[in-house]
Amino acid sequence: MKSGKFWAWVVFAIGTAYFFIPLLATFEFSMRMRRGVHSFDAYQVVLGDPRFQATFLYSVVAAICTIILGVLIVVPAAYWIR
Structure with missing residues (x-):
């Protein structure tokens, strides 16, 4: 039964990574309006439109x-x- 719990946690971890890594990558990409600089400039432009x-x-x-x-x-x- 312990093996089942282990694999359940492995599947849970893979599923979590599958959903959250793209979200984090999208957020990180949105922070780079200017090359090499992280800022909220893109959000200011969009929210100010x-x-x-x-x-x-x-x-x-x-x-x-x-x-x-x-x-x-x-x-x-x-x-x-x-």
Whole structure:
């Protein structure tokens, strides 16, 4: 049984690395707007763009409306089934 626990941890470690290494690499790449220098300049440029702000606000409003609509459908349906 100890061998099973070992292999479970090995699979867990491989799965964790499989998901987190690309995320860390993407973040590290995004920090290098200028060659050889790590900074948040790219984030300042993107977050300061009015088109990005408008699009992001639209996405947030759409997400909130979707959540509200989902709750308005699911909660009465759950009570109706019960």
